[in-house]
Amino acid sequence: MVFYESPKGSVKVELGNRYLAALYAWLLPGAGHFYQRRYTKGLLFSLTVLTTYFVGFWLGDGRVVYASWKTNDVRWQFVVQCFVGAPTFPAIIQAVNAKENVAPLWIRNYRYPASDPGGKPGTPAFSRVTDPKELTRLANRKIPDGFMAAPFGPVTTTDPDVLSAWHAELGHNFDIATLYTFIAGLLNLLVIYDAFAGPGMFFEGSEEEDEDQDKAES
Amino acid sequence: MLQLLTSHFMHIFPLVAAASIVYGATRDERPTFVMAHILRSAVWMLVFLGVILVVLFLLGWWIP
Numbered sequence: 001m002v003f004y005e006s007p008k009g010s011v012k013v014e015l016g017n018r019y020l021a022a023l024y025a026w027l028l029p030g031a032g033h034f035y036q037r038r039y040t041k042g043l044l045f046s047l048t049v050l051t052t053y054f055v056g057f058w059l060g061d062g063r064v065v066y067a068s069w070k071t072n073d074v075r076w077q078f079v080v081q082c083f084v085g086a087p088t089f090p091a092i093i094q095a096v097n098a099k100e101n102v103a104p105l106w107i108r109n110y111r112y113p114a115s116d117p118g119g120k121p122g123t124p125a126f127s128r129v130t131d132p133k134e135l136t137r138l139a140n141r142k143i144p145d146g147f148m149a150a151p152f153g154p155v156t157t158t159d160p161d162v163l164s165a166w167h168a169e170l171g172h173n174f175d176i177a178t179l180y181t182f183i184a185g186l187l188n189l190l191v192i193y194d195a196f197a198g199p200g201m202f203f204e205g206s207e208e209e210d211e212d213q214d215k216a217e218s
Numbered sequence: 219m220l221q222l223l224t225s226h227f228m229h230i231f232p233l234v235a236a237a238s239i240v241y242g243a244t245r246d247e248r249p250t251f252v253m254a255h256i257l258r259s260a261v262w263m264l265v266f267l268g269v270i271l272v273v274l275f276l277l278g279w280w281i282p
Contacts, residue, residue: 006247011246011247011248013247038247040249041243041247044239044243045240045243048236048239048240049236049240051236052232052233052236055232172226176226176229179229179233180229180233183233183236183237184236187236187237187240187241190240190241190244191240191244193244194243194244198247199244199245199246199247200244200245201245201246201247
């Protein structure tokens with residue numbers, strides 16, 4: 001059994017199997033603390049990290065967490081986002097599944113191909129197909145949008161593509177949502193550290209301050 | 219500018235709240251000390267970001 005003890009010995013925490021606690025903390029924010037029976041902190045971390053993550057996820061319409069290493073779309077932010085753990089696993093499954101011309105899993109909606117923007121003037125390239133008749137007409141030319149999947153097809157810096165359609169639809173929210181989910185990942189790194197090594201009390205207040213605090217608490 | 223202040227800058231507050239809660243709670247185990255850390259880190263982050271905002275605003279105003 002491993003214990004954490006603060007520099008002056010006023011705080012002692014039972015860490016249990018710290019490697020297992022860190023793994024749980026990564027899999028689900030706060031779960032490592034629940035394993036160590038630090039319930040209040042576990043609940044606090046769980047609520048804070050998951051709320052931050054899911055607010056970002058909602059702001060970004062579920063499109064900002066995906067894994068992609070394609071040319072012109074290296075999604076480096078995912079390296080940090082994936083520290084939120086299980087909620088990001090569908091993106092990893094989609095990335096493993098992704099091969100050229102293979103449709104993603106869990107398709108949410110379809111888009112018009114670049115060559116066929118719906119036949120209506122003014123319709124932007126890669127806009128969403130909402131009419132069921134159009135879905136039938138397009139047959140296998142329609143472009144799938146998968147849940148937490150990378151934008152389908154090549155991404156270029158000169159021509160419209162699925163990623164640029166996402167940006168056009170979400171506007172600034174694409175970046176704001178990326179920021180929320182990114183910060184959630186960074187915060188869970190701190191949570192994993194806390195589960196693994198205990199609180200980062202590199203400096204403790206003076207004994208007088210501690211006594212004052214104890215009196216205030218009692 | 220006013221439009222920005224009332225829209226995207228508003229995201230600063232929930233993000234600073236989340237960051238200070240998690241950071242503050244990883245600094246101690248005792249609830250009162252955790253609260254003190256949370257408040258201190260929230261004020262510190264807001265002041266830091268506020269200074270950057272003012273500097274950028276002045277630069278934007280000074281540089282045509």
